[in-house]
Amino acid sequence: MSFRDIGVGQELQFQAITDIALSLSLLLLLAWSVLLVIRTYPTRVGVQFYALALAIAAAVLFTLADYYLLNRVFPEDSFYTSWIAGSMGIRFLLSVLSLGWIATVYAMRQKLEQVESDFRLQADAASLLREAELFKLRQQLQPHFLYNSLNAINALIFTEPEKAQEMTGKLSEFLRSSVKRESGEMIPLAEELAHMETYLAIEEVRFGDRLIIRQEQNDTEGALIPPFLLQPLLENAVKFGLYGKEGTVAIDLQIRLEDGMLTIRVTNPYDPASLAPSGTGFGLEGIRRRLFLLFARTDLLEARQEDRLFTTTLKIPQQYV
């Protein structure tokens, strides 16, 4: 079929449709290639410039190809071909605009995704690091107590084998409940207190009737606490409370829920001349660090000494109370 066979009006209409179809397909093809290039060869710097340069190059290519193709399709020296020649400038401009817009939006979106995934990656790394440190801090608390208890059992085997057996039983109980515990960040207070009972039972074998624990609690139902925080606190109180003294020693444990905070106050008598040495094993630094990692706050543990009494106050923010 030749264009000559059709009437002028119809011919023009047909030519315009062919032009639109051809040019649009070409534009789409180039837009697609630009997106492909941006995706395959992404840049980290000058994203906008990169997209724009690609778009301009594609637009030049589009204009040249469009001109060439249309001239091939349509007969020479026809009215339409001369019109095409005149419209090349506007075609170029339009293609720059459309390709530029598509390319920039796409490149920006990719950049955004990149930034977001970087951010997520970093956040993941930070949280992993935090987990690891928390784990390590928790691990540090146990061995001292365990090895010292085993050492005490060793001693009792020589002198009081029956007590050694009793202590072995209690230590196993403590271990069993340690192992069973959830590794979650927060556990019910009642569970932690039950765990403390098994801990104190061991200390009772060790110190006999010398140790008195007084516990006072207001309605703390539903309160949550990170596991393994209370034990080092009590262990400290026991060590410093019983230390260098004769006779019975009372340790007060006061637990309340006030203003959305679980407040635990441990009070033990203490010799003002002494001061905990720094380094591992003693001191409240480990607890403080854990509280910071868990709640990003440094004001949750407070230690005060007055009138030969040492008071440590531990505060745990309660989210759902």
Place this chain on the structure above:
Amino acid sequence: MYKAILVDDEPLARQLIKSLLASRDQIEIVAECGDGFEGFKAIQEHQPDLVILDIQMPRLSGFEMLELLDHYPSVIFTTAFDEYALKAFEAHAIDYLLKPVTRKRFDQAIEKWLRQAGKQENPGLEELIRENVTEGYQRRVVVKDNGLIRIIPADEIHYIEASDDYVRIVTAGGQYLKKSTLSRIGESLDPRQFVRVHRSFIVPVSQLLRIEPYEKESHIAKLQCGVTVTVSKSGMMKLKTLLGW
């Protein structure tokens, strides 16, 4: 007959060592101490041949106690768990016992000690004590004051001055001499708080009142306690970096 002293804050731990030593007639336990203060006194009084020493004790750690002694006795350390100290022991080939202490391991350590008991030198131990064996920085300094042990919290130090084989630690309550060097004591303290401003001075940043130029290339610092100390060129650089001037 060898004289031995046990230092451990846990009575049962001391009892265990006693039981393990019971069968050995050549070693006599002359004192049992529940902390570094008692240990310090007992060691000076009895001049023992052997000290079995726990590291982690309330009030005064085993290392802090040793630091104060003029003559180091033979020591077998006991510890439940202290990565940091264990590394130091390995590095200086010093014998130690891990808790729970077992008969086999204890006998090995004693036999080894008996073989060496004749010679009194203990180079590893001296090096160990001269080092910083605890993790992190010390928040206190332990000194001898008229035969008594005094613990100075780091916040209470006005400044530290070198004085021959000693360092002079100056506080509001008085000054104390400690057998140490400025660099050693400087290493043990938190560098964000304490700065070696001069060959002979360590100053806590919180004590600085003002710094004035003095002679060529040196400065003087006025401290809150009223004392003026010299600041060397490198000391000034350290202060500048730390305080971000």
